[in-house]
Amino acid sequence: MAASAYFDQIQQIYLAYLGRPADPDGLAYWANQVDAEDGSLSGVIGGFSASAESDTLYGQLTTDQVITAIYVNLFNRQPDAAGLAYWKQQLDGGAVPQAQVALAILLGALTSDATAVTNKLTIAKAFTAQVDTSAELSGYGGSASLDYARSFLKTVGADAASLQAATNSLSSAVAIATGTQTTPTTPSGQTFTLTAGVDTINGTASADTIRSTLDGAFSSGDSINGGGGNDTLVVTGASQISTSGITVTNVETASLTTGGTLNVDTTDWTGLTHLTTSSQGYASVTAGSSTVINATVENMANMDLTFQGGSDVTVNARGSSSAQIRIGDDVTPTGAVDVTHIATEAISMGTIVVAGGTTVHVTQGAENAVNTTARLGSVHVQGSADTTSVIIDNAAAVTATGLVAGVSKSDVRIIDGSQGGNTPGTITDITINNYTGAYIVDNALTHLTLKGGSGNIIIDNSGLDTPTNTTLNLSVNGLTGGTLDDADIYQTLNITTTGTASTLANNTFGGLHSLMLNGDQTLTLNSTTGLSAIQYVTVSGAAGLTASFGSAVLPTIDASGTSGNMTIGLTSAGTIDYVGGSGIDTLNVISGSGAISTGAGNDIVNVGAINGLMTIDVGAGTDRINLTAASTSATTIAKVTGLGDGDIISFAGALGGAAEVSVQTSFSAPVTTQASFQAYLDAATAGNGSVNTLLNWFQFEGNIYIVQDTSASATFSAVHDSVIELTGVETLSGASIASGVVTLHTVLG
Known part of the structure; x- marks a missing residue:
């Protein structure tokens, strides 16, 4: 069989898959290939699917978009839902090449779709036949040339008028596509105006404009085919717009402006890429x-x-x-x-x-x-x-x-x-x-930014x-309340504070191990009862934190990297270590034990009923230690280092049940010549017969101890009397007293 016997089949593949008329050289080449393979189209199908032109047209498209483009090439319409689903399954399975699907869709065309294919093939074959001079053969092949040929074929549909219009302009279209025309490469499009009657508009191969200023914009039965080029439908001034009963194909841009309401459905329009509407x-x-x-x-x-x-x-x-x-x-x-x-x-x-x-x-x-x-x-x-x-x-x-x-x-x-x-x-x-x-509801959430919130933030990440x-990066700005909750999945919470300070009622991340705070504002947690598994708290930047922690599994709060202010409550049966930064640290040790280092800044440490060894390094700045409860024993006491001129130790809140505060204005001579630490404590709390509390001090093994006596006992009485160790201090000479408050003016050691 002669190779020319396969021309129609090859032309069908060009139309269905590439959307254009075949070039004569390509038509002859692929026809010879089919003839050499005894009529098999598999080589053509594979070659088209793997071609550079195929990659240009379809390489960036989804499967749905590929199928839609094939339907538009052939029928000037979007695929129906069933057809889209069927061919999508075929392509996604990987067993059928795209070009083979395109040919199958063409061969399966019925009714008006079959007529559209017949009309397009008629024009495509005529187009290829007219590309017959050396200039035309060399000119039909660049991307601009092929794109124009595709636009020209889009003007042809199932109606006889579109076929006749394309036939009439065929010679001009070939000349333009091959670059052999004497007129400009991109001729001006035409302007079409809708009338009050039923209109049938067939645009040119160039950029046309279809206009309507009618009341209602359209008449039921209007048929608009923009043809080739980038066409625009413009509707203005209508009192109401409805697209029911009209057909629009090959119009890329539509602008619908009305002084009334608007009801638009363009799902059956083909080629539309941009739709702009304005209504009242x-x-x-x-x-x-x-x-x-x-x-x-x-x-x-x-x-x-x-x-x-x-x-x-x-x-x-x-x-x-x-x-x-x-x-x-x-x-x-x-x-x-x-x-x-x-x-x-x-x-x-x-x-x-x-x-x-x-x-x-x-x-x-x-x-x-x-x-x-x-x-x-x-x-x-x-x-x-x-x-x-x-x-x-x-x-x-x-x-x-x-x-x-x-x-x-x-x-x-x-x-x-x-x-x-x-x-x-x-x-x-x-x-x-x-x-x-x-x-x-989201188990993939990694970045959450909240501003100006007042209520709960519930994250269902189950x-x-x-x-x-298991990590959430949270930015907060100006929150005023609410509980932050998840399904106990997040283990690390990185919070950045910005704008203005924020407050949360609670954080009920029950699986959270690490709380990392950064930024330039203070975060207040009114409650941390939901942080039942918290193990690490770190604060850096200029962020501040106001919160109370009572978890026995939290070993360390590290705020050494922040210049922000910290207000921290510590209540624990275990040991919690705290390291402060350069801001003002206010620590409320309700109970517990551990090591506290406040860093630089004018810091305040309120020491309550500690239940183990508590060391406090107040660092630089003018600092204050407030004893807010009597010592639970003679050995579970606060040991303070870093004290300097102007630092304060207050016993005013540690009365242990006494009715009167100290009225001393200076220290007496230190207690001396005792045989043991307990003997020093007993001697310091022997009393003077008055009902007022008394402050005494002594030196033992190189450290200074200040003792407050509030009981009637002649010896040290736990839960009534209080004691604090000033580690490394040799004398309290020059210190002043006022109502149980000791201000250090000269500290040696």
Whole structure:
């Protein structure tokens, strides 16, 4: 059989897969290959699928987009759901090359689709036949040339008029595609205007504009084929827009602006890449997965705004309505979602619901009058398998006054659509600004930024038999309450404080081992009872921490790397060591034992009922030790180093049940010539017969001890009397006393 007998089959593959007429050399080459292989098309199929042109057209597309492009090449329409699902299964299985799928789709065409294929093949074969001079043969092959030929074939559909129009302009199209024309390479497109009747518009191979200023924009039965080029549909001034009953193909950009409501569904339109709408009161917009949606709605009515499908979706809505804004709850968008809602009056704004999107960004604000309050809407985000980040950027809460417009906050709910059934989620980054409460279902969350929150932050990160993400990086700014809770999965919490100081009611991360705090603001934890497994607390930068820890498993709090202020309560049956930085450290040792080093700064250590050895190094600065309870024994006492001129030791809170404080103004001579430490204590607390407390001191084994006597006993009485060791101090000469407070003026040692 002659090779020419296979020309039609080769032309079909060019049309179906590459969307253009064959070049004569390629047609002859592949026909000879098929003839040499006794009619087998496998070599052609493989060659087309592996070609550089195939990679250019389809290399960056998803399977859905590849199938859609083939349908548009052949039929000028999107694939139906069943066809898309079937061919997707074939391609994703890897057993069928893309070019073979394209040919199979062509050969399976029925009714009007078959007519469209026949018309396109007629023009494609005529086009190839006209490429017959040496200049045309050499000119038909570059990317611009082939793209123009593809655009030209798109003007042909199932209707006879499109075939006739293409036939009439064939010679010009070949000349333009091959670069042999005498007119400009990209001729100007035409402008078509819709009428009040039923219109059939067939655009040229260039960039055309189709316009409508009609009331209602379209007539049912309108058929618009933009043809080749980058075509634009522009609708302006209409009172209401509905796309029901119209057919649009090969129009890449549509701009629909109306002074009324808008109901648009472009899922059956082919070739549409950008859809811009502007309406008053209401909008319902649905588009295919490859269409960018940019919608504006002014003066929202009391009807929910709905936006379905699309790729990137941007919505800007304003008004005084409490209606909802719903995006993707029926058909999810495939790209980024960006929603802005601004209230223009003091209303309770409706819920914003977003499903899907690769990234989601929601912004809410208000422009209500002074002395009134607008309530921001709740935000509910349901992620898809492609969603990676969510940003909720609400306006800050403001209390209304005669000069100020008020704003109140609402809750946020974010669900990772991939979470569940032991499947890791996909949302790794979440930012929430200004909220009353936040509920997050996500086992992939690694970065959480919170600002202006007042309620609980609940993170359900359960769902995996073996959790893969055990670290959360948290940034906080101006939080005023709420409990931070997870499913006891996170083991490391890295907190960065920014902006203004933050407060949390509690942190109930029951699996948390390490709390790492950094930044430039103070974090206050009103309770740490939820940190039942905490083992390490580290503070650095300029961050400060206010918290009380009572866990017996927390061995060390290391704040040596921070210049921020620390206010720490310590209550433990075990030992807790504390290392301070250069800021002001205020430590409340309710009970426990350990080693405390306050570092630089004017620090305060309140020492309560310690139950073991407690060493305190006050470091540089003017420091103060407050004894807030009597010594539990003669040996479980605080031993203080680093004391200097101006440092203070106060016994005023350690009365041990006595009714009177000390009225001494200076120390007497030290107690001397005792045989043992206990004897020194007894001699120092022998009393003078008065009801007042007394302070005495003595030197023992190179250290100074100050003793407060509050009991009637003539010897040291635990739980009534108090004692503190000044390690390395040789004398208290020059120290002053006032109501049980000792100020050191000269310390030697």
